[in-house]
Amino acid sequence: MRSTTSETDSGPDGLKEITTDVPARLDRLPWARWHWTVIVGLGVVWILDGLEVTIVGNLSDALKSSDTGLGLSSSQIGMAGAVYVTGSCVGALLFGQLTDRFGRKKLFIITLLTYLLGTVLTAFSMNPAYYFAVRFVTGMGIGGEYAAVNSAVDELVPARYRGRVDITINGSYWLGAAGGALVTIPLLNPDLVPAGLGWRVCFALGAVLGLAILFVRRNVPESPRWLFIHGREKESERIVSEIEETVERESGEKLPAPEGTITVRQRHTIGLGRIARTVFKDYPRRTILCLGLFVGQAFLYNAFFFTFGDTLQTFLGVDQTGAYIALFAVSNFAGALLLGPLFDKVGRVRMISATYIVSGVLLAVAGVRLDSLTAVSLTAFGMAIFFVASAGASSAYLTASEVFPMETRALCIAFFYAIGTAVGGITGPLLFGRLIDSASAAKDIGGIAVGYYIGAALMVGGGVLAMFLGVNAERKSLEDIATPLTAEDADASSRNADD
Structure with a gap:
């Protein structure tokens, strides 16, 4: 057994x-087929969200019909x-806290089931109020997935691959987006599928994919890092030994000896007060950085992409938006895949600052030229902007997921x-929805340019x-980027014993 414990230090619990x-x-x-199991089992949440x-x-016209x-x-x-996004926020906060307390695996099963429930119920919507309610439930499942899955992936993927894996997995959102765009083309064709049925089948497709992933996900283990911190070091050792045996067999390589250990004082739970002090007092610069990054990308994507199909249909005379959105989506995934490594x-700092600033500037240029763009040129602009913005x-x-304690x-x-x-x-979808309504009444697509400028300013910011605040986390162990709180507890205990 590689892990050592001090029996004399055991508490009553x-x-x-x-x-x-x-x-x-x-x-x-080394990278092995086992890691692909983790990626497929966990990373598909972004495909579902996309x-x-x-x-x-893409269903805006179908959902607008009163018949x-x-x-x-x-x-x-x-x-x-x-x-939907509000549900995602609520689900992220609720399930995120439970994930840190009860483990990654329990929660990424529960969150997937929540999503499945919400999307199946959406297919049976009969009025706007019901539709809003089940979209909230669907969003809760997706938001919870982000918290449970991101933490699990980072804790199972080797440090030298973590950046490209995270970027690509998050970018796989756009595989779902491309698939969603393409399947709506035949399903929204009234000559092939009755108009009142096609849009309902579109929602049901997410449940089919989710059920398939549920079976794969059962084979993904609990995070060994979470286990040894929460008093389950024997289970942690067993899982890591099994992973090592699997990777050696699949790669054909004999594993080198590990370098370095960490000492922790185990705890069942970490109080919210301690977490709040850690985030706001111990790591204020990282907190400001994360808030800025999340606000910028969330406004950019939710504002532009939630309403892209509506913009094409309302101002540019496009009946079927599926092909345009599919091209846009492919560009996004290509950006994540090619820029991720x-x-x-x-390095993190150079790439994060470059992708945010370049995409923000390009979006501002698109806003200036909006009056002269066609459906094709607007889509081309979007492909160029979001090739960079996706990463x-x-x-x-x-x-x-990597700059705060485990x-x-x-x-x-x-x-x-x-x-x-x-x-x-x-705010993005609400603002753009109103901008489209007012611009449509004035028959002037330039009326939505203000939304582009806001998104551009947030991305550049x-x-x-x-x-100035970025962290050079590339190729570093998670424990080196941010010392676990339980390691700090152990260090404090050692100092007190010396005193």
């Missing part, structure tokens, strides 16, 4: 001060997006996602924050 090399053992693993958001954006849809206005389409090679937006999740990881992801999304993701 059986918790101990232990020294373990579990983090070093996980970080020195599917949901794209379907809603075969729900009779929604453009403002109500924006309201539905805001309700640079976050490990060039930047994903880096916000990467940053929040015991707070899921809740920190949830907190910054909720605050940033509440500011950018709720996030990039500037990264230049």
Whole structure:
């Protein structure tokens, strides 16, 4: 057994001060097929989110019909997006706290089931009020997934791959977006599928994918890092040993000896007061950085993408928006896939600041030229902007998941996602929905340019924050980037004993 414990230090609850090399053992693993199981089982949440958001954006005309849809206005389409995002914020905060307390695996099963319930119920919507309610439930599941899954992925992926894996997984949102856009083309064709049925089938597709992933996810283990901190070091050792045996067999490589150990004082739970002090008192610069990154990317994406289909249909005479959105989505995923490795090679600070600033400037240029753009040229502009912005937006999740102590990881992801999304993701769709309504009445697409300028300013601001407050976390162990609170407890106990 590689982990050592001090039996004399055991408390009445059986918790101990232990020294373990579990983090070093996980970080020195070569890439193997086992890691793909983790990525497929956990990372698909972003595909589901992309599917949901794209379907809603692409169904605007179908949902507006009072005969075969729900009779929604453009403002109500924006309201539905805001309700979905509000549910995501609530779900992130609720499930994020539970993830840090009860473990990653229990919660990423519960959150997926919550999503499945919400999206199935959406397919049976009969009026706007019911639709808003079930979109809230669906959003809760997705928001909870972000907290549970991001923390689990970072704790299972070796340090030298963490940046590119996180960026690519978050960018896989756009695989869902492309799929959602393409499937709506035949399903919204009344010659193929009855108008009142097609949009309902679109929502049901998310449940089919979610059920398939549920079976894969059962094979993903609990985070060994979470286990040894919460008094379950024997289970942590067993899981890591099984992972090592699997990776050695799949890679054909004999693993090198791990380098480094960490000493922690185990705890069942970490109080919210301690977490708040950690985030706001111990790491204020990182807190400001994460807030800036999340607000910028949330406003940019939720404002532009929630209403992209509506903009094409309302101002540019596009009947079927699926092909345009699919092209836009492919560009986003390509950006995350191709730029992701640079976050490990060039570095976090340089890449985060560059992607935020460049995409912000390009969005401002698109706003200036909005009056002269066609459906094709607006889509081309969007593809160029979000090729860069996709990697930047994903880096916000990467940053929040790796720059705070392990015991707070899921809740920190949830907190910054909720605050940033509440500011950018709720106000964005509401603002753009109203801008589209007023611009449509005036028959002037230039009326929505103000939304582009706000998004551009927030993205550039996030990039500037990264230049001054960014953390060089590339290729470093999570425990080196932010010392676990339980390690600080052990260190304090040792100093007190010496005194």
